[in-house]
Amino acid sequence: MPYTPSSQDVTQLPSWQALREQRQTLEGFSLRQAFTDDPQRFARFSLDDCGLFLDYSKNLIDVRTRSLLVELAREAGLAEAIAALFDGAQVNASERRPALHTALRRPLGERVLVDGVDVMPQVHRALQRMSELVGRVHHGLWRGYSDKPITDVVNIGIGGSFLGPQLVSEALLPFAQRGVRCHYLANIDGSSFQELAAKLCAETTLFIVSSKTFGTLETLKNAQAARGWYLAQGGSEEELHRHFMAVSSNVEAACAFGIREENILPMWDWVGGRYSLWSAIGLPIAMSIGISNFKELLTGAYRMDRHFQQAPFERNMPLLLAMLGVWYGNFWGAQSHAILPYDHYLRNITKHLQQLDMESNGKRVRQDGSALQIASGPVIWGGVGCNGQHAYHQLLHQGTLLIPADFIVPVSSYNPVADHHQWLFANCLSQSQALMLGKSHAEAEAELRAQGLSEAEVQRLAPHKVVPGNRPSNTLVLERVSPGRLGALIALYEHKVFVQSVIWGINAFDQWGVELGKELGKGVYSRMVGSDLSGAEDASTQGLIDFFRSHHRG
Ligand code: F6P
Numbered sequence: 001m002p003y004t005p006s007s008q009d010v011t012q013l014p015s016w017q018a019l020r021e022q023r024q025t026l027e028g029f030s031l032r033q034a035f036t037d038d039p040q041r042f043a044r045f046s047l048d049d050c051g052l053f054l055d056y057s058k059n060l061i062d063v064r065t066r067s068l069l070v071e072l073a074r075e076a077g078l079a080e081a082i083a084a085l086f087d088g089a090q091v092n093a094s095e096r097r098p099a100l101h102t103a104l105r106r107p108l109g110e111r112v113l114v115d116g117v118d119v120m121p122q123v124h125r126a127l128q129r130m131s132e133l134v135g136r137v138h139h140g141l142w143r144g145y146s147d148k149p150i151t152d153v154v155n156i157g158i159g160g161s162f163l164g165p166q167l168v169s170e171a172l173l174p175f176a177q178r179g180v181r182c183h184y185l186a187n188i189d190g191s192s193f194q195e196l197a198a199k200l201c202a203e204t205t206l207f208i209v210s211s212k213t214f215g216t217l218e219t220l221k222n223a224q225a226a227r228g229w230y231l232a233q234g235g236s237e238e239e240l241h242r243h244f245m246a247v248s249s250n251v252e253a254a255c256a257f258g259i260r261e262e263n264i265l266p267m268w269d270w271v272g273g274r275y276s277l278w279s280a281i282g283l284p285i286a287m288s289i290g291i292s293n294f295k296e297l298l299t300g301a302y303r304m305d306r307h308f309q310q311a312p313f314e315r316n317m318p319l320l321l322a323m324l325g326v327w328y329g330n331f332w333g334a335q336s337h338a339i340l341p342y343d344h345y346l347r348n349i350t351k352h353l354q355q356l357d358m359e360s361n362g363k364r365v366r367q368d369g370s371a372l373q374i375a376s377g378p379v380i381w382g383g384v385g386c387n388g389q390h391a392y393h394q395l396l397h398q399g400t401l402l403i404p405a406d407f408i409v410p411v412s413s414y415n416p417v418a419d420h421h422q423w424l425f426a427n428c429l430s431q432s433q434a435l436m437l438g439k440s441h442a443e444a445e446a447e448l449r450a451q452g453l454s455e456a457e458v459q460r461l462a463p464h465k466v467v468p469g470n471r472p473s474n475t476l477v478l479e480r481v482s483p484g485r486l487g488a489l490i491a492l493y494e495h496k497v498f499v500q501s502v503i504w505g506i507n508a509f510d511q512w513g514v515e516l517g518k519e520l521g522k523g524v525y526s527r528m529v530g531s532d533l534s535g536a537e538d539a540s541t542q543g544l545i546d547f548f549r550s551h552h553r554g
Helices: 014-025 031-037 063-075 078-087 101-105 120-138 163-171 190-197 217-232 251-257 280-289 291-310 317-331 349-361 393-398 420-437 441-450 455-465 483-504 512-529 539-551
Strands: 046-049 052-055 152-156 181-185 205-210 244-248 264-266 336-341 379-382 405-410 473-478
Touching (some): 014 317, 052 483, 063 317, 078 483, 101 120, 120 264, 120 280, 120 291, 152 280, 163 280, 163 483, 205 217, 217 244, 244 251, 244 280, 264 280, 291 483, 336 349, 349 379, 349 483, 393 420, 420 473, 512 539
Parallel strands (some): 336 379
Antiparallel strands (some): 052 473
16 A cells, blocks of 8 residues: 655644744753743653653753644654554655554454555464464473483574564563573674583574574574584584575575575564564563563554554653654753653663664654755763663763653562662662752752851852752553563654654664675775785775784684
């Protein structure tokens, strides 16, 4: 189904103009004051759905700002865009493809057409095959060449064929079953390969070569290295099928690599890599937590899909998160956004959201190819709390940049130790509180005087102690990290990214920018190894190639 993206200039919409004025009106807006003036502010700016509680009251907004942001989403054609996304229209216009990750979590019985064919039966067939495979491994029926059951599964893949599965399988470790350990091999760095191989036993290891295209350099090199290692450890070509399987839309290339066709699970070109953890690319997740938990993950995401489609815009979680991002990026000049999970198990969410957001919305032209005149996606960064508090939070509190942040925290821990979790939760809340409240000059002076310092010392130190405050954040609270809630959380961000792409008029589902480096890499490699004797295009690259050639030892 072809998709005609809106060609309107979003900055000319009445709501955009009104938001510009609103930004001026809010120049002196004080969050402290807003909470004092409105005892209902927390209730007014919070939402509870799909197992996630979102507090967005610590944002530089009032009720009118929210209305204008929602109006902007309406005027930009979001309702039509959401329908197009779910109905399988070619929202990935440059590649003329739909982006149907939502089909992967829909129950059997629903219909989703791609080129007139209902894809739901194939989606559920793949899920059934995953279920059978997982069952065979978990029940010791899938055995290695020496007839021992599989104990370790190694996912060989990169980007979307790595980050999502790694996030989920590690976040759901408390749900791990049957003692199957999952490992991830992504980078083309021999050190990561050797370190992992040293922990494995070839007889009991199953490799999943996970690559939508089956043409990704890093993945193919690691897969070749894994095959070489397996053979060197005593495995044979005849028994290779017991140790190697693949998930790919390129069955031919996977077969050419030596993987048996019955050991290849499908992927489809209507699923983007960074949206693919819900497909058979999620096989390592299912190997770790079992197929029922994997289905719970899908159900959680499906609930968020329904919320996104059906909740009124004013109470629509992905929409609100997205529009707050637009507010800061396009009206306040924010260039980055911090993701701060206060949970060990969610430690990889920042990396997954980095790819999801930056590969999707790191674009400079609109769907119709015209240059974008406003800022698009921000830099996504961050890391697990409290560690960040003792590192980069200083810049969040006192730096000159405005950096909106999302705090993500579960209420309960799977591993309670004394009162650690109470302290972890308290730290999370106090960080967003400190960002919001800050410490005024007068408060800093009073604090220093109370310490008995001389007036000269008070004046010398006070400016350094001031924390401007008024810095915005969202807090997402989960009761506990569970498959369903994690599914909803990840889907929340997928839809947030989509909403923003609609506002900016860009294609969130292609990634042409990563291709140039790959193409140039071939030429650089040939010159480094001496198979191309011509000089590089520029002196810097040539100089570095020469340095490599004269110093390389291994
Ligand atoms: O190079 C970027 C990219 O294409 C990502 O979008 C993708 O997730 C990753 O590479 C891996 O691709 P594949 O699954 O085809 O190996």
